[in-house]
Amino acid sequence: MSSELFDSYESEYSALAAAIRQRLDTTLPELVGVERKSALHETERELTEVHELVEQMGMELLTLQGPMRSRAAPRVRQYKAEVERLKREVRKAAQGMGNYESNRRALLGNTAGAGRLASHDLSAEESSLDGDHRTRLLSGNERLMNGSQRLQESHRVAMETEAVGASILNDLRSQREQIVNTRDTLMQADAHIDRSQRTLRTMTRRLLTNKMITTGLIVIGASLVLLILYIKLTR
Template sequence: MSSELFASYESEYNALAAAIRQRLDRTLPELVGAERRNALNTTERELTEVSELAEQMGMELLTLEGPERQRAAPRVRQYKAEVERLRREARKVSQGLGNYESNRRALLGDSPARDLSAEEAGLDSDHRTRLLSGNERLLRGSERLQESHRIAIETEAVGASILNDLRSQREQIVNTRDTLAQADAHIDRSQRTLRTMTRRLLTNKMITTGLIVIGASLVLLILYIKLTR
């Protein structure tokens, strides 16, 4: 079950990391001003999420079986390295945005009041974006908790089934042991009966042999008496 949870984290990580890469490589270079700032803020939040997912995979890695853990460990290290690389790229884009804004104000001669108003508007938009992102993260966290709860219930059901099987096997073993004990008792009685019959046969044989010897002796004695007269 832990492998299923690891696979769920990995799938979510791959989807989110792909979205970040696409935004850094394609979307952000085409945006300017507030739109670019909002996109950068979204990227920063998603980077935090993929970092958390990578850490979750690292913890789940400890619960995997030996061969499966060996296969998954290099991927987890690769994911963590990728998160750091994406962070560096995001910082470069953010620095480029700061330079762009400074050059724009210098060229257009924007007044401080206009800059302040634009900055406040950007902050309001950023605040709304943060709230929406926070709600999305809460929803995803709730979904992960529900998935973990489902896996725990399935694990409990499997454990109960295994316990029932073990109990049934134990009963079968006990019944088999009782049957073997009864068979041993019957064998012992049969052996005693055979020994008794053997002794009786030997006794009867000895008696028969004795009678034959006595009869033969009497016949010889009678013949001797008749011959000597």
């Protein structure tokens, strides 16, 4: 989602920056008077939007991961530098406009016609400035609301991730306890098996001993019987 939003800001920035560049290079040099003022105001408004877009891209850059952030960071720095160049060019164009107005008023003098023209231009300029100011305020407010919503969404995702992590830790802890219990049970079973083996070996030795004793007694008894028979037969 953050990558798509970054790409959207980048596309909007590219379009506005291209429009500003075209106006500075081709349109403004051919305009004079009120038309030039209006074009300058429009350029300044778009330049403000471009600056805000770059700031938004900078915020979105913080949410990108690994390689995506590495690829996007140089572009954001380049856009910031380009915005500064555009600002300087717009200020230069505005200064040129101021010099033009000063020269025009000097040529026209203080005639009534010049006064009415200046008053008309001033009113038009103030009206344009008010409209541009309202537009910038509305645009800035909308961007702030969007940024706040994204922050809230990021906070919600972080809380959900934390909850999932806590659940996983609990599961791992439970599994560890089960493994420890199983290991203890196996150790106890192994101890029982060892005792059983020792008991079986002891019983086996006793059986062998008893068998040997029994065999010895049988041999002795048979020998005595044979001896008695021999004695009786030899008399």
